[in-house]
Amino acid sequence: MPHPDNSAHSLLGQEQTCPRDADGQPRKFVSSRGAYVVDTDGQRWIDLDNGRGSVMLGHADPEVAEAVARAARGELGTVTGWSPLLDRVLQRGSALLGGDVLALFRTGTAALRSVVHAVLAARAEELGVDRPLLLSAGYHGYDPMWQYPDQPFEVNEEGILHFLFELDFLEQSLRDNKGRIAAIAVSPDRGALTPEWFARLGELARAFEVPIIADEVKVGLRHAPELVMRSLDPDVWIVAKTIANGAPIAMAGGRAGLLDSLREVSFTSFFEPTVLAAADVTLGRIAGGEPQRAIAENAGAFIESARAALTAADVPIAIAGDPSLFHFVCASPEVEDAFLAACAEQRILLFERDNQGVSEALRGEALEDLRARFDAVSAALAGRWSGQEIDELAWYRAAWRSIDGLATRQREPGQGRELVAQLWDE
Ligand SMILES: Cc1ncc(COP(=O)(O)O)c(C=O)c1O
Structure with a gap:
């Protein structure tokens, strides 16, 4: 049966991640420009979702268009x-990120699947084992290979062990499985993981001589024209969301010896020129670092005024992360539901319960507009939860939703496992 509003979305045999209304129905948009998208009722929303962070230059950027x-x-x-x-796109990727070889894909999921299988094959041969293990932290796409086991810290059917950013567990696993670990695949997040966390990850990888796969589909090139994990000198890297202003392309690169079997990968739309054109312009712009600098400045200004508005209205919501990628931390599920409804009322389009990634187009009048709308959100919630604290679990929960694991915060040894047990089934 078609949906009663004549929408075809119920025909779709996939559950797409996208902005939805309070009943779970997809919101529908007819146009987009700069920092704004327009829905079927003609309402203009300020977009903080930006295609799950894939539109960095702004919607319908004139140069890309x-x-x-x-x-x-x-x-x-x-x-x-x-x-x-194509030569230009490859040269731009190589100049920015290095790597003996590069590879192109349509989605981050496809890139991760191919790259990880290539690394598994190369390392199986190197280690002389049939099925080496992959230690993984973070989201790497919808592919069934990444499925989580019933219990945390168990190996799944594909030989993948999710260590949930818990470095004590990672260290133990490296010790227990010496000579059987293919690689450590990590989706880094600068807002939720501290420099010390990255440093220790690097030390462990070096000490146990295990290659690092940096899944920077979301974060690579977002803060600056480099990888977030650049100082760890990852053996393999993947970038995607920042390189084509929303067009479907992912790029991987790294050590030739690990990526040999990518030679077998070919697909029909590989040379499709509109996608390459979007990547060419976007890579050219972000190579100079100006979009990243503008986002840091403008999103930073927004966060500052949003924090002030929330404090003045005594609303227990904090903002974590950094201007390039931030998330709201609500004191309770009730506060969060009210906050999301108030944002929708003001036509602020969020990547709900996940991280917000603003584009370079959020500046000038659009920035002032967002500040005014957010002031109205804070005023609408003012005083409703006076004195309520944001506890540690709320901080961990908010970060968990954007990184699929434990953020680095002060905690006692062993407390990580307790937190995982609490958050695992939520
Ligand atoms: C770190 C990371 N890896 C992989 C993916 C999958 O990318 P895609 O949605 O393009 O398949 C995502 C998507 O959000 C991601 O954030």
Whole structure:
């Protein structure tokens, strides 16, 4: 049966992540420009979701749109084969991120699946074992290979052990499985994990001679024109959301010896020029670091005024992370539900219960507009939970939703496992 509002979304046999209303129905949009998207009722929303953080330059960025239009008119190559445009995209990727070899994919999920299988194959041979283990932290896509076991800290059917960013457990696993670990795959997050966390990860990987796969689909190139894990010199890296302003492309690179079997990977739309055109312009812009700097400044200004508004209204909501990628920490589920409803009322479009990634287009009048709307959100919630504290569990819970694991916060040895037990089934 079609949905009563004549929408075709109920035909879709997939549950897409997207902004939804309070009844769980997808919100529908007819256009987008800069920091705004417009819904079917003509309402203008300020977008903090930005295609789950994939639109870094702003919607319908004129330079990207012009290049994509040229490509669509057939002026920048052809889906049939190689083009100078592809050479440019590869050169830009290599200049920014290095790696002996590069590979292109359509989605982050596809990139991770291929890259991890390549690394598993190479390391199985190197270690002389049939099925080496992969130690993993963070989200790497919807593929069933990443499924979580029934209990935390158990190996899944694919030989993947999610260590949930718990370094004590990682260290123990490296010790217990010496000679059987293919690699450590990590989706880093600068807001939830401290520099000390990254340093210790690097020390462990070096001490046990295990390669690191940096899954930087979300964060790579977002804060600056480099990998978040650059100082760890990862053996393999993947970037995606920051490289084409929302167009479907992911790029991987790294040590040739680990990625040999990627030679077998080919797909029909590989040379599709509109996607490459979007990547060419976006990579060119972010290589200079200006979009990242502007986002840090403008999102930073928003966060500062949002914090002040929440404090003045005595609303128990904090903001964690950094301006490039931040999340709201609500004192309780009740506070969170009211907050999300108030944001919707003000037409602030959030990546609900996850991290917000603003674009370079949030500046000037759009920034002032967002501040005014957020002031109205704070005023609407003022005084309703006076004196309520944000406890440690609330901080961990909010971070867990954006990183799929434990944030680094002050805790007693052994407390990590208790926290995992509390958050695992939520
Ligand atoms: C760290 C990370 N890896 C992989 C993926 C999967 O990417 P995609 O949604 O393009 O398949 C995501 C998506 O959010 C991600 O954040």
